[in-house]
Amino acid sequence: MSTPSPILARRDFLRVTAVAGGGMLLGTMVDFAGIGVVNAMEPAGEFMPNAFIRISGAGVITILAKNPEIGQGIRTMLPMLVAEELDVAWQQVIVEQAMSDEAKYGSQFAGGSMATPTNWEPLRRAGAAGRQMLVAVAAASWNVPVGECTTEAGVVHHESSRRRATYGELASRAATMTPPALDAVKLKDPKDFRIIGKSIPGVDNLKIVTGKPLFGIDVTVPGMLYAIFEKSPVFGARVASANVDEVRGLPGVKQAFVVEGTTNLSGLMPGVAILADSWWAARSARRQLRVTWEQHPTAQQSSAGFRARAKEFFAAAPQTVARQDGDVVTAFAAAAKVVEAEYEYPFLAHAPLEPQNCTASFANGKLEIWAPTQAPQGGRQLVAQTLGIKPEDIAIHMMRCGGGFGRRLLNDYMVEAAWIARQAGVPVKLVWSREDDTQHDFYRPAGFHKLKGAVDANGRITAWENHFATFGDGQRFAQAASISPNEFPISFIPNALFGVSQMPLGVPTGFLRAPTSNAIAFVYQSFIDELALAAGKDPVQFRLDLLDQGGIVAATPAAPASPVNAARMKGVLELVAEKSEWGKRKFPRGSGVGVGMHFSHRGYFAEVVEVNVSQRGEVKIVKVWVAGDVGSHIINPSGAMAQVQGSVLDGIAQAMKQEITIDGGRSVQTSLADYELLRITEVPPVEVHFRTTEFPPTGMGEPALPPVIPALASAIFMATGKRIRSLPLARHDLSWS
Amino acid sequence: MKITFSVNGTNRTIDVPADMPLLWILRDTLDLKGTKFGCGQALCGACTVHINGSATRSCQVPASALNGRKVVTIEGLSAQASHPLQQAWQELDVPQCGYCQAGQIMQAADLLSSNPQPTDEDIDAAMYGNLCRCASYHRIRAGIHRAAELAASSRASTQQDADSTQGVA
Structure with missing residues (x-):
């Protein structure tokens, strides 16, 4: 039924994933070739079963943190995986930052929430290989079977003979062994995990709170x-x-x-x-x-000009049809109701606090x-x-x-x-100065969408059309300016069309946390709400019905990067509805709730936002409920919670007030005075629930961000009757009477 | 110009341009890297230090205003990270990227010194100007409450010690 038309969109999609994910979406889940095995004997006396572990004769256990730390907690979380299977106590571990050396460490990259899915198995195997060698050395020296030896907290035990040896004592002998093949080592039964699943504070926290040089x-x-x-x-x-x-x-x-x-x-x-x-x-x-x-020539470009060009595009057929399913023309003609709307979102800066x-x-x-x-x-x-x-x-x-x-x-x-x-x-x-940073970012590209949707007499979506006006030279999209033609819900709708028109851009653009998703979730989820209203259905029930329409191959544990797994999406949607008491509460005018859901970076998130809007139009977010499914384990609950809450608040900041305006080929905004960050006074409670499923665990840095934006916009619609079709909210008069 | 002022309890005499902000004196002249540069316009609070006991944006204080002042930075807040805020920050795993946290802690330390049991509203008012791009605000608030608790229990046990000492005497 689905016939993706790849020429234009696919090429950029490949390019983008290669940048953002090291080819992961195209390649295999676990690439053992990426893990360097170094000579276990160097330097003398130290046991180095692979690039990630070093145990000295004195018993100092060092684990290398392979990836860049940007606040996502990876310098703590990846070494936890090694330590778990090496079977050392976390307090024994010294974490050391690795140099950039992909031949030695495999991919070293902070993007696409990829570190968890790509390292979950390889790094545990690296730890298990070290443990296996230390046990083998101990068993040989005691002349007992390997199977009778156990480990805990950096010590090998032989229970019946009451013998024990620390990893440090075994290091020099283990260093003479040849490391085993990583795919042959035995991993723990997850019920025996001692570190994975425990909240471990960031390894740099002491340096941070005492002001040691670090950044x-x-x-x-x-x-x-x-x-x-x-x-x-x-x-x-x-x-x-x-x-x-x-x-x-x-x-x-x-x-x-x-x-x-x-x-x-x-x-x-x-x-x-x-x-x-x-x-x-x-x-x-x-x-x-x-x-x-x-x-x-870029001096001729402006946000206003881009908007005007998009309007011209929308008056004609799209330059390219990237995906076409069924027959939208017939479906629109036969529909009970047809809804049309135009959406847009602005350029955004990253504004990290360290210039x-x-x-x-x-x-x-x-x-x-x-x-x-x-x-x-x-x-x-x-x-x-x-x-x-x-x-x-x-x-x-x-x-x-x-x-x-x-x-x-x-x-x-x-x-x-x-x-x-x-x-x-x-x-x-x-x-750089702050002004340099604000004026020379790689901005999240603005985008414009003309949407048309149809529902039948049963309130079912029968047709979906999106004309996406974006940036590119006609051959290639500007960086991060493409959107997959396969984004939900297109695969779930029998008659669908995804068209694209490109206009030239001289403004540098790039990937902002949950790239693509931070924009398209707002557009598509908001429009789904518009269709739910037309169908006379509850927004949660309407989404559950849509997910039941199926029509695609669901993701499986073996192929988790496949398009949306409807069961997992329904799981988080039902969970967030339950936790927020969706449909059970009454809201007076000026207050309301909204829901959004999104699948990105292999994670499933559904979120509900409750707002109060004063008659003068001031928005106060009362609370956010989050339900997420990132697979079988939350590796570091403290870090995971920080990432989810941080992502949600990041989305709120974007939705409320952030915008880069281009005029005369430059950024109008120049600092934190006109590109404002969220303040402590603007932070609502964010209640987070995880639903564990049998899928391998995936990353937390991004997927919680996208749904909060449409959930907020929908809550404002319920509170005020005003439909938000452009961002940020600061542009809108939300007063009501 | 030549100025003499106290940094973390030590008198320092340096010769720097009169308009050089304390932030850059700390970071580049005195090699105290804990105080962070975020914006240079007092918009973010990352550079917050104490001057004569008050939380101040060091990016806005020129050398010419420093003579005779007592400056305390994150490096001098306590010995061995013993300040209740430093303890609470570690206990609750407050930092994400961590870049703003020296400024957050110095601002919060000023708050606790004048208001040992702040409410959420007190915290919001005091911390309004300290931005966290990672939005670790829930834990910043919780961390300040936890530090207040730690400080209160430490005061109570000190008082107890004092009472029992008196009793023996």
Whole structure:
């Protein structure tokens, strides 16, 4: 029945998943080849069964944290998996951040909520391999069967002979063994887990609360200069002239020069570098910097212009039909009710609190980099390509990131620091200002949708049409500006059409937490509510009925990345309805509830929002209920709860007040004064429930975000009768009488 | 200009531009990296320190205003992370990315010093200007309540010790 028309959308989809997921959606679930097995004998006396474990003769147990930490808790959670199967007590473990080295550690990437599904099995196997070797050594030395030995908290026991040996005592002998094949080692029965499922606080917490240097911006390298890099506010414009001679004479300034840059919006853009003996000196000198920028065609672009172009698109047929099922024309003609609506959402910034920064040192053809990055390997490739050096001549230290949210998947600041350091001939610490960060983000692309839906006399959706106006050059979508033609609910509706029209964009765009989903969930879930209203059905029941329409192959434990598993989605929807007492409470005018659900990043989430809206139109969110299904285990409940609550509040901030406006080819917003973050006074209670299912556990960084936005919009509709078809809410007059 | 002021109990004399903010003096001149740069405009609170006992945005205080002042940063809040807020922050696993937390803790420490048992409303009023991009606000609020508890029980046991000492005497 479904015939995806791949040409346009599929190509970008592949490109996007390759960036955001390391090819996971295309590849296999568990890639043992990605786990490097190092020589167990080096250095002498230390037991290193693989790249992730080091046990010294003195019994020091070190576990390597392979992935970048951006606040998602991965530096704690991934070592928990190793420690569980190694069978050590968490208190015994020292966690050490790995360098960027994918040959050794496998994929090192913070994006797409991929770390949990891709490491769940391999890292437990890495731990189990270590345990198996230590047990084998103990059993051999005691001359007892391996099967009679048990382990606990870093000690091998032989119960009947009452013998015991610590891992440290066994380390040097274990180091002489050949590690077993990882796919052959035996894993624990989950009922025996001692660490997985326990709330483990973040491994860096002590350093954080005592102010120890930890983040990228805290790096100091001997002899370094502090750099500022000024770029054109009109994206991509080249330097026509700059008073660098004058700037060089200012207090503290050591060097100032023009960087020609490239035309790669995700790479090294043109600009002017100022290097000084302190960041403040560089920042002060910048006030005297006068740059004339060349004219650039992007200066013609604006948010208002994009909106006008979308309207023109909507007056005609889409440029491309990416998916077509059944016969929408006949279905609309036969429908009991037809609903049409246009939706739009704005560009968004990531606004991590730690501004972009990177420290780089270039000597003898080799580059050493300290970067807060979500994608070190991508940074390595970009730097190698731009500077014309070999990827293997670049060493990258992955520093803790003061927030990521997808911003640091792109390494523009890394290539800037590398280029400036090589040209300057000294180590350089580049730190952006907040204004640089706001004006040179990779924004979540705006988008425009013209929707048409039909319900029959039984209140069933019979047709669905979406004309998506987005950005691209006609061949390729702008970065992160595509949406899968297969997004729910299209697969569940017999007659459906997904059309796309593209307009050119010179604004850099990228992946924002729950990319695509943070936009499309608002549009599709809101429109489903409009159809429920037309059908005269309760929004929860309407969704349950829609999920029952089926018509697709459900995801299975063996293929969890398949399209929506209706049973899992219904499971969380029913759970959130139960917990929020959906349909059982009465709401006076000015208050109400709304529901949203979304499947993304392999996770199923349904959320209910309750609001009060004053007659003057002020919105107060009373409470949010969340039900999530991310599989069989919540590995670290403390971290999981933080991610879910944080994602929900992130979605609320976007919905309430965030917007980047493009005018004259630049961002109108320049700081946290006009791009506001959520405050403590705006935070409602967020009640979270997990439904465990037999599927392997999946990531928590993103999937809880998307449903809260349409749930909030629907609650406002119930409270005020005003349908929210564009974001943010701050644009709308929500007053009522 | 040459200025002398106290940082975490030690007198420091430095020669820096008169308009150089305390934030950058701490981070780059004195190599105290715990105080964080978020915005440079007093919009986020990441750079909060105590000056003469009051929570202050260090990005807004120039060197010229520092002579003779007593500055306490996150590094000097306590010995061995013993401040109740530092204890509570670890116990409740408050940080996500952690970047704002030094500022949050310094702001909250000022609140607790004047208001040892704050209500949610007191906390909201005091913490309004401290942004957390990860929105760990539920735990920041819970952490302040927990710290208030820890401080109260520590005061109670100190009082008990004092009473029992008196009794022996």
